[in-house]
Amino acid sequence: MSDNDAIAARRRALAEALRTGDPVVVTPTGEVETKEEAQGTGMTAIQVPDGKLAKED
Amino acid sequence: MAFYWYHDDPQLYQAEVAAMQKFFPSFTINQLQDGSGRLYWRGKVQPTGAGGMVWDLMLIYKNDHPHASEGEYGGSIQILPVSPRLKDIAEKMMPLIIDTYGTYDNAVKHGFGLGLPHIYRGNFGRNEEYFICTADPKYFKAGQTRSTSAASALSWACKWIMLCEMWLNGEISDDVAMEGNY
Numbered sequence: 001m002s003d004n005d006a007i008a009a010r011r012r013a014l015a016e017a018l019r020t021g022d023p024v025v026v027t028p029t030g031e032v033e034t035k036e037e038a039q040g041t042g043m044t045a046i047q048v049p050d051g052k053l054a055k056e057d
Numbered sequence: 058m059a060f061y062w063y064h065d066d067p068q069l070y071q072a073e074v075a076a077m078q079k080f081f082p083s084f085t086i087n088q089l090q091d092g093s094g095r096l097y098w099r100g101k102v103q104p105t106g107a108g109g110m111v112w113d114l115m116l117i118y119k120n121d122h123p124h125a126s127e128g129e130y131g132g133s134i135q136i137l138p139v140s141p142r143l144k145d146i147a148e149k150m151m152p153l154i155i156d157t158y159g160t161y162d163n164a165v166k167h168g169f170g171l172g173l174p175h176i177y178r179g180n181f182g183r184n185e186e187y188f189i190c191t192a193d194p195k196y197f198k199a200g201q202t203r204s205t206s207a208a209s210a211l212s213w214a215c216k217w218i219m220l221c222e223m224w225l226n227g228e229i230s231d232d233v234a235m236e237g238n239y
Contacts, residue, residue, distance in 0.1 A: 007106075007108065011223065012228075015228060015229055018216065018219070018220065019229075019233060024216065025212075026080075026104070026211070026215045028080060028081055028082055028083065029083075029102065029103055030081070030102020030103055030104050030112070030211075030215045030218075031103060031104060032104045032105070032215050032216060032219045044080065045080070046080040046208055046209070046212045047212070048209075048212040048213060048216050049192075049205070049209050049212070049213070
């Protein structure tokens, strides 16, 4: 798998995680990762709290 | 009772600073120079990782922090992208939105009245700016023992940025962007 394919696959996985409400975390650089990815790197990361995005009516 | 939350509740201020230093240490805290006394954090994030856009953000506390009421999107912490500027992106997207939905009124009905999903407008200084709708007010904690911090609000914002970039790239549909489990 090329680097571009790997990046695309990762983005699809993240999009799916967001769509289904699976927990995601944010690293100190602001990068959004799945919990599994973050555990692999051992980096401090904040879990995104539950909460549906609001929208202006 | 002091007018500014950070005078009224210094422990909360310390907790806010500690959370940001732990999770987003590159962000710095300052005070707006508009006489309002409002504090803000500023820093850069890259939510989609290497190759993605770098966003320069301001996280601005309202003076009644922590607070959330009906229609107060994102509670008492406003997230303003300085660069890229949401209003500029939204104005570029609007012709495409109108093409898609036929009329402005129909775009509004589908939640795209401002040109991007999940944003709201408000005054900032002399300008009207577009802010990120981080979370519905019912998810913003504003209790005496637990409150939503700037660090949590920033994590919501990073999720929004990822959603927005994917939507702009056509990786997710309008329906998913607007109604997905975000």
